[in-house]
Amino acid sequence: MKKIEAIIRTSKFEDVKSKLKEQGIDFFSYWDASGIGNEDLRRLHGYRGTVDTQFIRRIFISIVLRDINVEKTVDCIEKSAFTGEVGDGMIFCYNIEESVRISNGARGDASTAGPGDIKLIK
Numbered sequence: 001m002k003k004i005e006a007i008i009r010t011s012k013f014e015d016v017k018s019k020l021k022e023q024g025i026d027f028f029s030y031w032d033a034s035g036i037g038n039e040d041l042r043r044l045h046g047y048r049g050t051v052d053t054q055f056i057r058r059i060f061i062s063i064v065l066r067d068i069n070v071e072k073t074v075d076c077i078e079k080s081a082f083t084g085e086v087g088d089g090m091i092f093c094y095n096i097e098e099s100v101r102i103s104n105g106a107r108g109d110a111s112t113a114g115p116g117d118i119k120l121i122k
């Protein structure tokens, strides 16, 4: 299993959510987030202007998935969160050791079932 974290523009959240749902990914956590990118680096190199992206409203999304669903989920977020402007956000992936579905005790892949995994959902 892997965890995908994505820090996206709040203005792109509904797009990202509905595109994820089209991929069968309708389970994730999210919360409002603040942060800074690498504005100094950009200024230093005169790269893509000197926009201060610190005040762009952002949402932080966290999704734990079976490995088989990771690539399409990353691609989906990358495409649906894109504007091409400075400050579009970041996506990170982590290995996940264990996951437990509290309602039925399912462990691992069976607890993070996604599209086509209906046989795994008890």
Ligand SMILES: Nc1ncnc2c1ncn2[C@@H]1O[C@H](COP(=O)(O)OP(=O)(O)OP(=O)(O)O)[C@@H](O)[C@H]1O
Pocket (backbone or CB within 6 Å): 007, 034, 035, 036, 037, 038, 039, 042, 048, 053, 054, 085, 086, 087, 088, 089, 090
């Ligand atoms: N290396 C990082 N580690 C953790 N969070 C990051 C990292 N880089 C960016 N972020 C988070 O992502 C948000 C958006 O960063 P992003 O890199 O898109 O903005 P930017 O650096 O201003 O613009 P760009 O990289 O498009 O030039 C930041 O506000 C911060 O919350």
Ligand SMILES: [Mg+2]
Pocket (backbone or CB within 6 Å): 037, 038
């Ligand atoms: Mg950046």
